[in-house]
Amino acid sequence: MEEKLTQEQVLQMLADRKIAALREELSRLEGADVAELLQELPEEALARVYRILPKETAAEAFAEMSSDTQEQLIRSFTDRELHDVLQEMYVDDTVDMIEEMPASVARRILAQSTPENRRDINELLKYASDSAGGTMTTEYMRLRADMTVEQAFAVIRRDAYDKESVYTCYVTDDNRHLIGVIDVKTLLLSDKDARIADLMEPDVIYVTTSADREEVAHLFEKYNFIAIPVTDAEKRLVGIITFDDAMDVIHEENEEDFAKMAAMAPSDTPYLKTSVFALWKNRIPWLLLLMVTATFTGMIISSFESALAVNLALSAFIPMLMDTGGNSGSQASVTVIRGLSLGEIGWRDVPRVLWKELRVSILCGLTLSVVTFVKLLTLDRWLMGPDVTVAVAFSVALTLLVTVCCAKLIGCSLPILAKKLGFDPAVMASPFITTVVDAVSLLVYFSIAKAILGI
């Protein structure tokens, strides 16, 4: 791809008053690129450059900007300018924007929308933002079953301009009930006098407004649709969700899961643009919580102080046991969390999951135990001296086997339990599992050591 226009070049052209050239350069870019470029500009240059943009590029770029930049621009707009931008924007983008704005700005946006758009916006604002209703747009292409292909194309030509997606058309009856779906490709390949009723696909995959937006997004991964229709409880068509919105949902949900698995609050802002204070705020609650819960681990160790005093070599293996337990647990929990998130695992699968993890953990535990037993009596004995007796090695190896089994069973069951109780399974990931498994592995270790070493 060609070299991109940089922020410095834009500012230089602005300073040199090369306005026509700048307009020409900017109009050649995609909306997303213009948005990226403008967001980097100093505040006073932002509104100036924005006014240079051709109308269509301006609207495209505006829809792609962060809500902070949008707010800055709206505050600099006249009512007329705001009205023009809103005219060009798709309703679902407008709703997403309104949800991020302070009340006063939101009211101004509603006031400057056309009556028809205002009705659609208010309609969409009613739905929860993580539901299909809160993700859909009301601008879709609707046909009737008794139309001919030629009539259908006439409707598409008439209405296409302000529809987000025209390539999949929905067929409804007089009561707006969804009765079929037809692609523009099929229309193009059909005779112009053919009836839509004979060409359409009557078995439509659809979702209702209350469906979870993540589940809807996974339907796109499964079926490769450009859009999925959304209906109310009576199967009346009320909107569509397009593949690009589904991609956004998948992106957001994945980043949320990644953040939670690393014990952080999720954030929409790219890392380099997040302030130090915001990062601190996202990270410190979990660190504090996990630090405080580690008190239990400390109590377990200090209650076995006497055992540790008798054989100091025992403490050398605490980190290894805790880490291996934690890693085994995370493997199981992350596998199950992803399975839940992708809809591959459900509550009914609990017995299968437990049985599978039990067998895997015994295999993993045995492998690790044998390797560790040999390693302790050779390498570690050589490194740490005669304190590492056969009895110590056996205690450590046996602890590993039991710990790995416990860790994997805890790791696979907690996320499913969390989901059943209505929590997000992703918070049951590595850091949380590690804390639980730490306590378990120490209890197992000291109990086994006491029994075998007789201390």
Add this chain to the structure above:
Amino acid sequence: MEEKLTQEQVLQMLADRKIAALREELSRLEGADVAELLQELPEEALARVYRILPKETAAEAFAEMSSDTQEQLIRSFTDRELHDVLQEMYVDDTVDMIEEMPASVARRILAQSTPENRRDINELLKYASDSAGGTMTTEYMRLRADMTVEQAFAVIRRDAYDKESVYTCYVTDDNRHLIGVIDVKTLLLSDKDARIADLMEPDVIYVTTSADREEVAHLFEKYNFIAIPVTDAEKRLVGIITFDDAMDVIHEENEEDFAKMAAMAPSDTPYLKTSVFALWKNRIPWLLLLMVTATFTGMIISSFESALAVNLALSAFIPMLMDTGGNSGSQASVTVIRGLSLGEIGWRDVPRVLWKELRVSILCGLTLSVVTFVKLLTLDRWLMGPDVTVAVAFSVALTLLVTVCCAKLIGCSLPILAKKLGFDPAVMASPFITTVVDAVSLLVYFSIAKAILGI
């Protein structure tokens, strides 16, 4: 949505010889659903049910099946049947399938393809599977700039049937150089005598065959395109990548990252279908490696045995220090790994990242230290007795501060370093960072304790 056909119902209908009804039921499903259903069937029923399917449903379902099921079916096909299925499949799906098949089956597939498809398949097999070339399809809609809209529609109607995506058409010159792009929506809204040259967008976003497929997938998230054209080094159009393939790439790359972050080898197979042995094989290498590297942590502890013997309370805080260090490090590493993966962070950002993490780590470290100092002198002293002196509390608190800073700096720099050296940054996630941070936190702890407590 309506109730789905179950495996039991299919087998029952087959047993009752209700073949016509079964065919009718199956033809109403999407290809992906038929594939899901057929994959669950016992082997002998699979081929029987497959032969009942209407031709188009059969081909759609076949493309969606796992490679194991595809192989089973191909082995039961006559040459004629194989030929028919291949006729209906898109070339990129065929290539993906061939890559998973044993050589004998792959040769049979090539032998039963049409000469034209065989040429395309061999062309696509040349590219690395993680490149744009290895992801694209050669079946796209190509127009010439001197055509009218009417002529363009004639071409689309003629060629649309076996093109994966017809809604974005690419304009090339006589040497196949990509000179523009035009949407079917634009064509529909334009006068039938208008020239493509006047309507097309000449600034095309494109990628070359060698581009990384993950970077291409992120272009879809950014621009909301239905397809992106792929050119050779001379900007000659050779293929397109469609949004559904981009979604698959994003899905695979995310699941790979999740697996690596939990110290597992990635797997394409859904969890419940993965064998116990395969799960063991994916998990054991990292567990073993991390267990063996924990030897260092053990050595550090045993070399400070004498210090631990003097004040046994010191060992009670080892798990808390290690876990908090590990969690702090994971937070930084996962944030940076995602930033790298989404292209938000690059090598040139290292100073900014380090500076940001340093400030965040000081804020986090100070908060944790203060809380821990107070907690040690109140709760822990009450729980563990007078061994928890002010000096011990101060040592622990100071260790926390230093450990959190080291952990965050290690956590943010190792993934960037890994990427620079050509490794996958995701392997530098939680488990690996934890092991490194364990050793660091213990060294810091014992050094500080020795200095402050004079032991």
